[in-house]
Amino acid sequence: MGLVVQKYGGSSVADAEGIKRVARRIVDTKKNGHQVVVVVSAMGDTTDELIDLAEQVSPIPAGREFDMLLTAGERISMALLAMAIKNLGHEAQSFTGSQAGVITDSVHNKARIIDVTPGRIRTALDEGNIAIVAGFQGVSQDKKDITTLGRGGSDTTAVALAAALAAEVCEIYTDVDGVFTADPRVVKRAQKMDWISFEDMLELASSGSKVLLHRCVEYARRYNIPIHVRSSFSGLPGTWVSNEAPLGGKPMEQAIISGVSHDTSEAKITVVGVPDKPGEAATIFRAIADAEVNIDMVVQNVSAAATGLTDISFTLPKTEGRKAMDALTRSQDRIGYDSLRYDDQIGKISLVGAGMKTNPGVTATFFEALSNAGVNIELISTSEIRISVVTRADDVKPAVQAVHSAFGLDSESDEAVVYGGTGR
Amino acid sequence: MGLVVQKYGGSSVADAEGIKRVARRIVDTKKNGHQVVVVVSAMGDTTDELIDLAEQVSPIPAGREFDMLLTAGERISMALLAMAIKNLGHEAQSFTGSQAGVITDSVHNKARIIDVTPGRIRTALDEGNIAIVAGFQGVSQDKKDITTLGRGGSDTTAVALAAALAAEVCEIYTDVDGVFTADPRVVKRAQKMDWISFEDMLELASSGSKVLLHRCVEYARRYNIPIHVRSSFSGLPGTWVSNEAPLGGKPMEQAIISGVSHDTSEAKITVVGVPDKPGEAATIFRAIADAEVNIDMVVQNVSAAATGLTDISFTLPKTEGRKAMDALTRSQDRIGYDSLRYDDQIGKISLVGAGMKTNPGVTATFFEALSNAGVNIELISTSEIRISVVTRADDVKPAVQAVHSAFGLDSESDEAVVYGGTGR
Incomplete structure (x- = not known):
C-alpha cells in the first residue's frame, strides 16, 4: 500500500456537504492503508467571485x-477540508503551495513549476497525517512571491507532487466518471474507457476533450505517473491514463481507436490571394506570433497556377480572433494579400488512436462516415495518431455521432450519462 | 516627512467602493511625501462568513x-487594495503576515507577537512602493505555521510594524472620528478628545471603551509609538494617543479627566456566607482560575461579627458566567459557602483621568453626580487613575450622562455624532 495523491476540483467541494463527502472519501483511502496527499481547488464559484471583485477595483486585474x-480561494477550501477530516477522527494538516514546496518561475497568473521540494509534506505523512495541499499555486524561486499556475493548475499541482513524492498513482476526482470515447452530451452511447495511453490522452486534450488538460498529461507522461480520472460523486473506478494498460485492465476491443473529440471554441481565418512564393507564410505567422496569438491548424490550398496566388487558412480560439485580424490588417502591405475572411461558425472533429497512420483503412472509414452523414469538410489536418477536420458548426454533432458509430465505439445501452465541465 | 503606518478596519474596506476610497486616502498620504505601510483587515463580514463555513464542517473549529x-480574508482585502492603488498610478505590493516578518508563538487563534523582521517591507519601501500588509496574522517561530492574533489583532499588527520600522505615527482608521469623552450613543454632548495619554487610554479600554483594545495600546506604550485614531470616512483629524500631548495640540480644559466609559457586558457573582478566615478568597479564585475564567472587579464586604461569615462579589464577562458558576458549585464543600447569587442585569461606569487619586474632589464630585441622578451603587473599585462602580443595568445611561456633565465634559452643541463599533 503506497502513497496516493488525490485531486478534488471545485465542483467536488462546492459547499459544506461536498467538503464532508470528500473528507469521508479521503479517510476511506487512508483506512485502506495508504498514505494520502490531497490537492484541492477553490470551492465552486469562489474564483469567479474574486475575479469579479478585482474587476470592480481595477479594470484589468x-x-x-x-x-x-x-x-x-484554495486557502479556504483546504483549511475547511482539513477540519472536516479531523472531525472524522483523523489527523490532517493543510499546506499552501509555498509550504508544500511548489517552486515556480515568476510569470504571474500562468507560472510554470520548476521544482517541487515537498519536505514538509513528507514530514506530515511520516507523522501519520493526511496532507492537504492548495492546488493552482506556488511560490516564485527568485522573489518568493505567490504565483498561480493558470488553467488546469490544480491538476498540474497534483501530478507534480505525485512525481516528487514517487506516488503510486495520481487520482483526479471530478464530476464525470472518467474519459469517454466521445462527449456523452453529444453521443448518448459514448463509453467510459478503462484505460488510455498518455499519447492518445494528449491528442484528445488538444483536440477538445476537457477532462484533463494537455499540460497535466504531459507532466505525468514525462515522470511516468499513472493518472486515475474518476468521479468524486459515484466512487466507481474511472479511466486510467498511463504508459501501459494495467494488468487485469480491459482495453477496448477496438484498441486502435481511443475516441472522438470535438471543439466548437475555434474560429477560422483565411488570408486570400497570397503571392505563392517563399517566405509568405513566415511573414503571416510572424505577424500572428508578435500579437501573442496561439494558432491551431494551418492549411495552405494548392496555388491556382494562372494567378500565382494562394489562400492560407488557420484556426485559432475565438477569443483571439479580434487580435489576430488586427495584426494581419496592420501587416497587409508587408504581406501583400488581397483580403481576409473571418469565420466563427466552424467546428472541429478529431479521431484519436494509436497506430492510425499505419492503418489506411482508418482514414477511409472516417471520411466515409462523414460523407454518409452529409457533412462537408472544409479543412483537414493529421498527425501520427489523430485526424482532424473542420466543418460547419451545425455539422459537429451529427459528424461526431457518425464517426463514433462507424468505429464501433457505441455502447450497447443508450442510458443517459451524467456529464459536466471540470474546475480549474 | 517620515514613515507612516496606517491601519484600516473591515468596515472601511467592506466593498469595492470602500477599497477605492481607502486607496485614494493612501495615495494622498504618499503624495504628501510619506513612506506608507498599510495594515488591512478582512472585508466587512468575510470573517464571520468563514467562521460560519467552518462550523458547518466541524462543530468546534x-x-x-x-x-x-x-x-x-486579509489575503483578499490586501490584494484588492494593492490593485486599487496601482489603478491610481502608484506602485503597491501586498504581503502576508509571514512575508511581512510578523513572527509569533504557536498558540493558534490567539498568538502573541514575539518578533517583527520586516526586511521585505523595508525593501518595498526603499524601491518606492506602498506596502500593504495583512493584519491579524503571523507565522509561528518554531513550526512556520500560519497563526492569527485574536481580537484586536490587526491594530496590534499595525503598532508592531510601526515599532519595528520606527514609524513616525501609527494611524488607526476606523468608522468613528476618534476617542470620545463618553460613548456618543449614550451621551449626546460627548466630545472627541484631541489627545489622551497611553495610561488613560489603557484604563478606558479595560473599562468598556471599544475604540482601541488594551493590547494594542500596551504595545504602543512599550515602544512609544504615537497612535492617531481617526475616521476613514470623514478624513478629519482624530485623537492622538501618546506619552505627551503633541506640540500645538489642545488638551481638554479639564485636563485631569479623560472620559467616562461604561460596560454592560459583565455579570456579577456573589458568594454568600463565606467563613471569614485566611485562605478562603484564595480557594474561591483558584477554583475560578482553574476553569480559565477571567474576572474583573473583586469586592469583599465587611464581615458581620455575629456570624463570622462574609460575602465576596466579583464581576466577569456574561459569556463566562455558566463556567464560573459550575466551577464554584463543584467546589462548595471545599470552600464552605452558603449559596451563590448570579446577576446579569448590572452595568459598570468608570471615570478615567490622570492624577485622580491626588484630587479628592474628583471622587466626591463623582458620587454626588450619581446620587443626584438617583443611581444606587452596588460595588466600588478604584485604581490610580480610575474609579469604577457597578449599578443596575438600567441606571447606566443616566449615570454616564450625569457624570459626564458633572465634570464639565459636555460640548456646547448637542448635534448628533456618527458612531459605531470597530472591526477586529
Missing part, C-alpha cells in the same frame, strides 16, 4: 496582486 | 486549520 487574491 | 482559513 493581473500580475502579483491578482495571484495573491486568487490563492485565497 | 479551532487550531492550526482554523487560522489557515481565517487568514484568507
Whole structure:
C-alpha cells in the first residue's frame, strides 16, 4: 500500500456537504492503508467571485496582486477540508503551495513549476497525517512571491507532487466518471474507457476533450505517473491514463481507436490571394506570433497556377480572433494579400488512436462516415495518431455521432450519462 | 516627512467602493511625501462568513486549520487594495503576515507577537512602493505555521510594524472620528478628545471603551509609538494617543479627566456566607482560575461579627458566567459557602483621568453626580487613575450622562455624532 495523491476540483467541494463527502472519501483511502496527499481547488464559484471583485477595483486585474487574491480561494477550501477530516477522527494538516514546496518561475497568473521540494509534506505523512495541499499555486524561486499556475493548475499541482513524492498513482476526482470515447452530451452511447495511453490522452486534450488538460498529461507522461480520472460523486473506478494498460485492465476491443473529440471554441481565418512564393507564410505567422496569438491548424490550398496566388487558412480560439485580424490588417502591405475572411461558425472533429497512420483503412472509414452523414469538410489536418477536420458548426454533432458509430465505439445501452465541465 | 503606518478596519474596506476610497486616502498620504505601510483587515463580514463555513464542517473549529482559513480574508482585502492603488498610478505590493516578518508563538487563534523582521517591507519601501500588509496574522517561530492574533489583532499588527520600522505615527482608521469623552450613543454632548495619554487610554479600554483594545495600546506604550485614531470616512483629524500631548495640540480644559466609559457586558457573582478566615478568597479564585475564567472587579464586604461569615462579589464577562458558576458549585464543600447569587442585569461606569487619586474632589464630585441622578451603587473599585462602580443595568445611561456633565465634559452643541463599533 503506497502513497496516493488525490485531486478534488471545485465542483467536488462546492459547499459544506461536498467538503464532508470528500473528507469521508479521503479517510476511506487512508483506512485502506495508504498514505494520502490531497490537492484541492477553490470551492465552486469562489474564483469567479474574486475575479469579479478585482474587476470592480481595477479594470484589468493581473500580475502579483491578482495571484495573491486568487490563492485565497484554495486557502479556504483546504483549511475547511482539513477540519472536516479531523472531525472524522483523523489527523490532517493543510499546506499552501509555498509550504508544500511548489517552486515556480515568476510569470504571474500562468507560472510554470520548476521544482517541487515537498519536505514538509513528507514530514506530515511520516507523522501519520493526511496532507492537504492548495492546488493552482506556488511560490516564485527568485522573489518568493505567490504565483498561480493558470488553467488546469490544480491538476498540474497534483501530478507534480505525485512525481516528487514517487506516488503510486495520481487520482483526479471530478464530476464525470472518467474519459469517454466521445462527449456523452453529444453521443448518448459514448463509453467510459478503462484505460488510455498518455499519447492518445494528449491528442484528445488538444483536440477538445476537457477532462484533463494537455499540460497535466504531459507532466505525468514525462515522470511516468499513472493518472486515475474518476468521479468524486459515484466512487466507481474511472479511466486510467498511463504508459501501459494495467494488468487485469480491459482495453477496448477496438484498441486502435481511443475516441472522438470535438471543439466548437475555434474560429477560422483565411488570408486570400497570397503571392505563392517563399517566405509568405513566415511573414503571416510572424505577424500572428508578435500579437501573442496561439494558432491551431494551418492549411495552405494548392496555388491556382494562372494567378500565382494562394489562400492560407488557420484556426485559432475565438477569443483571439479580434487580435489576430488586427495584426494581419496592420501587416497587409508587408504581406501583400488581397483580403481576409473571418469565420466563427466552424467546428472541429478529431479521431484519436494509436497506430492510425499505419492503418489506411482508418482514414477511409472516417471520411466515409462523414460523407454518409452529409457533412462537408472544409479543412483537414493529421498527425501520427489523430485526424482532424473542420466543418460547419451545425455539422459537429451529427459528424461526431457518425464517426463514433462507424468505429464501433457505441455502447450497447443508450442510458443517459451524467456529464459536466471540470474546475480549474 | 517620515514613515507612516496606517491601519484600516473591515468596515472601511467592506466593498469595492470602500477599497477605492481607502486607496485614494493612501495615495494622498504618499503624495504628501510619506513612506506608507498599510495594515488591512478582512472585508466587512468575510470573517464571520468563514467562521460560519467552518462550523458547518466541524462543530468546534479551532487550531492550526482554523487560522489557515481565517487568514484568507486579509489575503483578499490586501490584494484588492494593492490593485486599487496601482489603478491610481502608484506602485503597491501586498504581503502576508509571514512575508511581512510578523513572527509569533504557536498558540493558534490567539498568538502573541514575539518578533517583527520586516526586511521585505523595508525593501518595498526603499524601491518606492506602498506596502500593504495583512493584519491579524503571523507565522509561528518554531513550526512556520500560519497563526492569527485574536481580537484586536490587526491594530496590534499595525503598532508592531510601526515599532519595528520606527514609524513616525501609527494611524488607526476606523468608522468613528476618534476617542470620545463618553460613548456618543449614550451621551449626546460627548466630545472627541484631541489627545489622551497611553495610561488613560489603557484604563478606558479595560473599562468598556471599544475604540482601541488594551493590547494594542500596551504595545504602543512599550515602544512609544504615537497612535492617531481617526475616521476613514470623514478624513478629519482624530485623537492622538501618546506619552505627551503633541506640540500645538489642545488638551481638554479639564485636563485631569479623560472620559467616562461604561460596560454592560459583565455579570456579577456573589458568594454568600463565606467563613471569614485566611485562605478562603484564595480557594474561591483558584477554583475560578482553574476553569480559565477571567474576572474583573473583586469586592469583599465587611464581615458581620455575629456570624463570622462574609460575602465576596466579583464581576466577569456574561459569556463566562455558566463556567464560573459550575466551577464554584463543584467546589462548595471545599470552600464552605452558603449559596451563590448570579446577576446579569448590572452595568459598570468608570471615570478615567490622570492624577485622580491626588484630587479628592474628583471622587466626591463623582458620587454626588450619581446620587443626584438617583443611581444606587452596588460595588466600588478604584485604581490610580480610575474609579469604577457597578449599578443596575438600567441606571447606566443616566449615570454616564450625569457624570459626564458633572465634570464639565459636555460640548456646547448637542448635534448628533456618527458612531459605531470597530472591526477586529
